Amino acid sequence: MPALTDLIEAGRPVEQHAPWRRAVVAPKIWNLAVEQLAAGHWSLLGLWAEPDTVHMALLDAVRDIGVISLKCAGGRYPSVGQRHPPALRLERAAADLFGLLPQGLPDTRRWLDHGQWGVSHPLAAGALAAEASAAPAHAPAMASYRFLPAEGESLHQIPVGPVHAGIIEPGHFRFTASGEIVVRLEERLGYVHKGIEGLMAGSPVERAAKLAGRTSGDSTVAYSLAFARAVEAALGVEVPLRAVWLRALMAELERLANHLGDIGAICNDAAFVLMHAHCGVLRERVLRASDAAFGHRLMRDRIVPGGVASDLSEEGTAAVRSVVTEIRQRFPHLVELYDNTASLQDRTVATGRLKPALVRQYAAGGYVGRASGREFDARRSPGYPPYDELAFDVPLLQEGDVNARVWIRIREVEQSLSLTEQILQRLPGGPIRVDVAGASVAQTGVTKTGGPCEGMALVEGFRGDILAWLRIGEGGMIECCHLRDPSWFQWPLLEAAIEGNIVADFPLCNKSFNCSYSGHDL
Template sequence: MSAAELIRRGKPLPCRPVPRHLLAPEDFARLPAALVMQPSLALLSLWAEPAMLHAAFLDEADGTLLLASTPAESGQYPALSPARPGAVRFERMIRDLWGLEAVGGLDLRAWLDHGSWPLTLPLSPRPARNGARPEQPVFLPVEGEGWHQIPVGPVHAGIIEPGHFRFTVQGELVVRLEQRLGYTHKGTLGLMLGKSPRTAARFAARISGDSTVAHSLAFAEAAEAASATTPPPRALWLRAAMLELERIANHLNDWGAICNDASFAWLHAQCGLLREGLLRAHMDAFGHRLMMDRVIPGGLATEPQPSGIAAILAALAAVEAALPGLVSIYEEHASLQDRMVGTGVLAPALAAGFAAGGVVGRASGRGFDARVAFPNGPYAGGPPTMALRQEGDVDARVRVRLAELTESIRLVRRILATLPPGEIHAPLPQRGGEGLALVEGFRGEIATWMALDDGGLIRAVFPRDPSWLQWPLLEAAMEGNIVADFPLCNKSFNCSYSGVDL
């Protein structure tokens, strides 16, 4: 029996757009072995509630979503990490937040909890007051001669999020990179519980500030699915335009920053200038440079200003006019290409094994884009052309971004030219339900699951940022590279610290 068949044998529980299958513990225990035999079933997310484990899968053979759950009343569940290595950090997070242990897990060290929280197991039925002193972090051992370790962070030289990187090197060659995150833990999940989706939307908008539109949209779509609410068409069209504008702004920023880390500051400055023009247009149109708190459950919080729409189109025209010249400069500077090509290679097999999405996955041959796989709104009438490469190096990740810049500009123009008239918001009814949403942010797909109680308040929620499945791959991509290339590799991935510190 395949893993997909095993999941479908579980009791179907109502969830939109696909049911959630409740598996008996003995059936869930068979799932890891079944997953080994069905490599096309990709693990999208893994999370918990008190005494209950949930998993989301994508069957890449036929493009269908599957949700599986199992009781964990004993505080334990069979680990999925031996079959899906992308489950490792989810399992560590589940142990820190809910106190559920993955039996047979590949790595049982703490992840988010550094020992400094006032309470341990904060999302479990009985959180305990923490009276122990924080322990020193434990890193994986390395055996052999001629190696040494370089600790970097969590405080960095730039104004960026905190994260600790432990390099094991031989000379300049990186033998192993290991990350330690959790420094930006905000208790987001706990803050959302018991609130209405409209109230909790502010927390979703701040999961990762550069993806505020994408996370807000995934959260809103999950709430709408749970409550069986359909936003007005005008709201759907405007949301899609905002999502693409966020992608353009971030791809410009990433491209410039990657070049800057290769000591090519001029291109960084040019990209920054173009991005600034776009952010100012966002302010004119939506009243916020990042468009934060504008996407809400049921639609939008505000109607864009006509003058702002004109400013956005003008900013896009400036980007489009500048791109050919900037790309030519990027390609013609041999010293820049020498730093990009062949650096930080992520093998396609690893990208597929971790179900990496977004630029990271598509630059290494994994052809998944939620806008194409599950189109809705304006995407249903014309999904984007997917940019796909096989090289898996820093240059390939740049090339995917450049292709997506052009495609997103085309999409925004088409969407704004075909905006339907009407309302921009529909109220959510106060009813119970469950919903799952996949939204293609600039880093990749965000998978948000939400369960509402009978009063329409959030009983449980889990927003999965793409970075969960991409951070481990950065460790792999750095192996065999020199220490000086870490900034290049790190920025070409551009994983979110905050997005995985729920």
């Protein structure tokens, strides 16, 4: 089995790409990497494109990370999804945005493009002058989309969405059922595509950082951190130590708020409103403490390239300590209530099972992966500071059902409480930010060899690992940037987890995954 480093060395290395290596490779090397993915030896971290190039970020068997890039002669390249299904939707999205055609792709339907953009392939060269060949703007987006057929006696279809009851993002779910049993679920997403990559191109770093933090609102800290770390890697910027620890504090507060909200919401979908109410109160306490500590309930725009935008005062420290104490007092009783309520366990145990083999194939992260036996946490591997100095466990279960995904969240709440206490206890003093614009490389935006600089980061959000890749060009402007949400590899697994369950259990399974629409749709 070849190592990822061997493939990169066989290509043409990109000189200024940090912290991991990137190389432009020949089609033969590209296909060799696809073979490793198909055999289950490597994992796909991301696949994205530029007008004439496709990139693939990979994680090999010894957890080395690297990027290989392929020039697309005639706008075509060998499909990864043909042999490795996790790449399918990523390739369809790249085809919509850039017009690059994966040869052999088994599913060529549009993914992000619903025929409403007014242009075809908006990020391709000369795209602004092209007219969309899709349906007119007034035509329903669903009308021209061909859902996959399902054959069998007494099957019926149930369309749900894209508009849903309550305050929820849009997404369409097409169920094929036999009576109450789900035979197939097919998703149609892309309704909240915002054009993040197009908006970032040509933007200064500061504006692009704000866009990154708005990719998925519930993960604004994680996205801001991933983008900032990628910028800092590209420019060789060293962040002040206090800022590094404050970033981790924000990340753990974001994780706490989201996990508490999810635990309550899952129980609510199982008609156990009491848990929803109590978890909602604790989530609100975390949000208020975050506001007191950093000036924003979601801590949006608090992490910036070069450090953080605001310091932690004594009052903010007291607010965070207070909410940690309150959760430690109240949360164990809620856990006991969850575990000892037979009607609730009847709904969550053995519902929506996700097989470990699928999780490994899709390299699913976060609670989805860890509930089905995949022990991957970007804070630990590849790792980033200050987590290398903090003590924490990565909870792991094998059952892969709704109950397991709840318990992973419970254990992560406990770990985040401990991490928050450790950070507050060891928080160093000093400055909180350095001037990225004043960095030696950033002044011109080019390296000593005359080329642009590229950076990459992998950060653990509450859903799982978030990938950020970018290139900074002349004048310190963002030439291109790609952000990959963990939901790209989790949404397809929801389709697998619901099969064989009753239709009424879909909200429960869906909430136990809690995939991001906005983060996925870019």
